[in-house]
Amino acid sequence: MKNYLDLAPKYLSGHKNKTRLTVLSVVMAVALVVGIFSMLDALVTFEKAQVLKSEGNYHVLIRNPTQNEIDTIASRIDVENSGILKDLGGGTINEVTCALGYMDGAFAGNLNIVLAEGEAPKNDHEIMLEKWYLDQLALHIGDTVNIALSDGIAADYVISGVINDWGATKAASIPFVFMSKETAEGLSAVTSQYFVLFKEGVNIQHTESVIAAGLNITEDRVGYNEGLLALMLQTKNNRVLTFYLIGAVLFGLVLVTGIVMIYNTFNISVLDRVRQFGLLRCIGASKKQIKRIVRRESLILSLKAIPFGVLAGMLIAFVCSGILKIYNPHLFGDISIFSFSAIGIGAGVLIGLLTVFIASMLPAKKASKVSPVNAVTGSESVKISGRQKQGILTRLFSVEIAMGINNAVSKKRTLILMTSSIAISIILFLGFSVLVNPTFMGMKTDKPYTPDLTLTSDLGMTSELSEKLSQLEGVEVLGHPTEYLIDLQLSDKNDEQTVSKVGAVIDETITLHDKRQMNAEADNAFMTIAVFIYGFVAVIALISILNMLNTMNTSIAARSKYLAMLRAVGMSDKQLNKMVLAQSITYSLTGCILGCVLGVLLQKILLDFLLADWSFPLYQVVGITVICIMTGTLAVMRPLKKIRKTIISEMITSL
Amino acid sequence: MSILSTHNLCKTYGLGETKVEALKQVSILVSKGEFVSVIGPSGSGKSTLLNMIGALDQPTSGTVTIDGREVRSMKEEELSVFRRRNIGFIFQSFNLIPELNVEENMVLPILLDYQKPDQHYINELLGILGLTERKHHLPSQLSGGQQQRVAIGRALATKPAIILADEPTGNLDSKNSQDVMNLLKLSVDQYHQTVIMITHNHSYASFADRVFQVNDGMVRELGASKR
Known part of the structure; x- marks a missing residue:
């Protein structure tokens, strides 16, 4: 022993059991903070992937922009990418209702319009269709379809490409038809939206207001990708800000809990050592030295505990990410389970060290206040109030x-x-x-009554049909089917064969809505x-x-x-x-x-x-x-x- | 010259009806190298006197001067340093640090003073105390007599101005008590230490050069014994 501070490690190794409990407590506090904050971090990552998939990768949109507005915004240095989506109204494709539209090729990917096969329509009278529609009608790239526009003018169009399915249009059973730029320019758009993605690090709220002011764009013409902006902490949506506040309160509470847990543990361990500190004071330890010994102990404990706490916390976050990845390997395939959350680990280590220092400061102070007389008399006084002496408790309970x-x-x-x-x-x-x-x-x-497939018909469907459907293997008819609507549920959601069997049972007057x-x-x-x-x-x-x-x-x-x-x-x-x-x-x-x-x-x-x-x-x-x-x-x-x-x-x- | 003097020392505990005067107007003088024993029945104020002399507690009035310095004028931090350099404690219940071995217990006060222990002196002490073989043992591996010898070693290690022993033989059998008394006497003779010892045992009190009797907070010298 070279230094009086060596007392700290000696005390700790002399009381293995107690030390283990204290370390465990710090481990749990750190694990709590690391776990919750790593999960928060992962949540943001996963939510972002989710939002990019469901809402698209853009920040703001301008409704019905003028060419001047488009040119001005597109040429801005802080704009990463931009593109227009035009709604060209309804029409029919091979006499079935369809939606017509146009999307800038450069921005299509940002809105999850992904080419599955072939290429995007380049020339007049070329179109791009969804995969489910092609499959349904057994059409292929290069085939010709007849499309009537909203004004009734019909013409033949060549299929140049296929895009991945959209859940909404597939469920509505209305195919979306993408036209070429040339075709679109010849038509008048019902509405158009100009999507803008800013570069990283741009203050979106500020830039958006500068653009709007410069071009005199009224607020009602501006739309926001709220989900994405919320995750980027760039929102001014009041509801989202309310969520932030609640989140801040709750996650602040996690930090407070971590601090309280560690503080209490140290406090308990110091409280029952009054005598020992008194003794040390007797043989000449100053208050400062007692504080240093307690602080040294705390430091040793936290250095032991923090790594375990961080590991445990990370493990918790990994499990959550793992569950999500197993559940949806497509969407979250690119996200690693073993992502190290700097925020989580940082918060945990910081809370661990900081609290240990703050938490040990107060017990250390308490310890240093122990009068050396305590060691001589050897008793910590328990103050008994007069009321307890009267023994109300002993009258109510056994001794x-x-x-x-x-x-x-x-x-x-x-x-x-x-x-x-x-x-x-x-x-x-x-x-x-x-x-x-x-x-x-x-x-x-x-919910148990969510249909996977819905059959609709304007002409009415017979009860024999629903009986026939219910006899198909893996198909269940939900609720009470009506003449115009039959809801079906599949026992295996990925069973395409059953879907085609259902398709074979119904005739042309019935529309199959695939809501899966x-x-x-x-x-x-x-x-x-x-x-x-x-x-x-x-x-x-x-x-x-x-x-x-x-x-x-x-x-x-x-x-x-x-x-x-x-x-x-x-x-x-x-x-x-x-x-x-x-x-x-x-x-x-x-x-x-x-x-x-x-x-x-x-x-x-x-x-x-x-x-x-x-x-x-x-x-x-x-x-x-x-x-x-x-x-x-x-x-x-x-x-x-x-x-x-x-x-x-x-x-x-x-x- | 006197190494310890108290002047009109008073200590009162509590207020009003519960007021207890533990010490009343105590004035004593102890010279360097003296072996003093303090006797008195339980509750007579012996321990209070020892706490005052040991700078563990502040008097209500009066002064305590140790080695020319007045205890009352010192601030808390100063007092700690003063205590570690000038006063060595020996307790009835040994009060060793259970996690430290014999040698470590002995050098702890020196380490608290940020000094390097004089290994030669420590070895000498271990030899005198008969603990050389046991210097790496923990207190729990020692007998009561051995533990008290370690406590004596700890008190001697810093070569303090005064050693205060509070019933040092209280928990020991007669053989071990005899040993402890001999060692205390030895430290007075060999190292010219000043020892103030509280005891119940009148025969051990007679080991001392002078005997003080405490009764109801008042101290009376019984007059020089043998020497």
Whole structure:
């Protein structure tokens, strides 16, 4: 030993059990922060992929732009890409209703108009069609179709290319026909939209207002890709800003929880060492030196704990990403599960180190305040208030239960630490459950009555048809089919053979609406959010329970001598169990009550803010109370077993 | 010259009805190299006196001067440094740091003072205390007598102005008590240490050069014994 600070590692290795509990607590706090923030980071990545797919890769759009506006905007240095989409009105293709349009080739990819085969229409009377329509009519590239425009003028067009299906048009069974630039210029557009994608790092709100002011574009002609802008933190949409605020509150709460968890752990470990610090003060340690020893201990503990915490947190995020990737390999195929979230890890390490320093500062201060007289007299005084002396508790309960409750209540500091530790977890849980809300998650389509295929007909369908359909293998007719509408569900959603069997049963007067892609797209949007939101809540619940177990464990381990003393004066094992249990459940319940009151209040405030309905979360509160009592019981099992095994004299002599 | 002097030392605990005068107008003088014992029944104020002399607690009124410096005028931080350099404590319950071995326990006060231990002196102490073989043992691996010898070693390690021993034999059998008394006496004779010892045992009190009796907060010298 060269330096008095070597006391710190020696103390830690001398108390392996306690050190392990403390490290575990810091690991959990760091894992919580890293996990939640990595998940948040991953959520943004996945949501972005989702939005780019469903809404398209653009920032703003101008409705019905003039050529001058297009030229001015396109030539701007901060514009990455831009293009126009024209709606050329309805028409018919081979006498079936269709939608006609034109899209700039350069921007088509940004709106997920992806060429599957052939090439985009270049010349007059060339068109591009969706794959599902070609398949349905067994058409091929190079074939000629007859198209009548909205004005009734019909002509033959050659199919030059095929694009991937669109969920919406496929479900509506209205094919979208893309025309060449030349053809489009000859027609008058019903509406047109000019899409603009800015370069990275551009302040979109500012630039957009500069452009609008310069070209006198009124606000009602400007549209925004809200989903994408929201993810880029570039929105001015009030509703999105409200979500941000709620997110900030909740994620701020995660940081606070991390801090409270670590702070409490250090506090508990310092509190029961009053005597040791007093002794050190006696043999000449100054307050500063005591602080340094405590801080050194904290540093060693956090250096041990932070790497594990970061790893555990990353693992949590990996699992969430993994679930999403398995669920939708196409959409999220390019996103790596093992992405390292700088935000998550940074936040975790920062909170870990910072809190350890801040958290250890206060216990260190407390430790340094220990009077050296404490070591000489050897007793920490427990102040007993007059009221407790009158023994109300002993009249209500048996003596051991009264002692347990009294133990919990009389040590104010420990009570505050335990209660706040449990309460903050509950507040966090209740706060995050607000997110489990249709407003946040988007409506889920996959209800039992969501049809995969819908048959419609203006001429009416016979009941024999629906009977025939229901006899097909893997097909179920939903609800009560009418003359004009039959909803079908497939047992295997990817079974194309069954779909073609259905197609073979129906005649030309009946239209088949294939809603599977549209449903799947909506499902994906739901899943992306749901996996993360349930992930958040699950991680918080798990860590809360583990933390509670750990904190209880620590507090009992710290009192093993006191318990040995009670056994020595004749407390039976049964009584001991009851007493410790009463104490632990007292902590659980005070924490539970405080947590539920504040958590429900937070829920109400957040939901009011969202203008959503609030009702008392009875199930949640009941569930939390049950879990609290269960955890309180579970937490004392192991340490009690250990205490019963130890020989009384061993513990007493070390008093 | 006197290494320790108190002048009209008073200490009161509590207020009003619960007021207890633990020390009343105590004035004593102790010279360097003296072995002083303090006797008195429980609750007489012995421990309070020791806390005052050991600069662990501040008096209500009066002064304590150790090695020419007045304790009361020192600030908290100064006091810590003063304590580590000038006062060595020996407790009834040994109070060793359980995580440190014998040698480490002994040098800890030196390390707290940011000094390098004089290994020669430490080895010498270990030899005198009969702990050379045991210097790498933890307190839990030692007998009570051995633990108290380590505590004596720790008190001697910094060569303090005063060693304060609070019932050093209280937890020991007669054989070990005898050893401890001999070692304390030895430290007075060999290292010219000043030792102030609280004890219940009148026969051990007679080891000392002078004996003070404390009764109801008042201190009376029983007059020079043997020497």
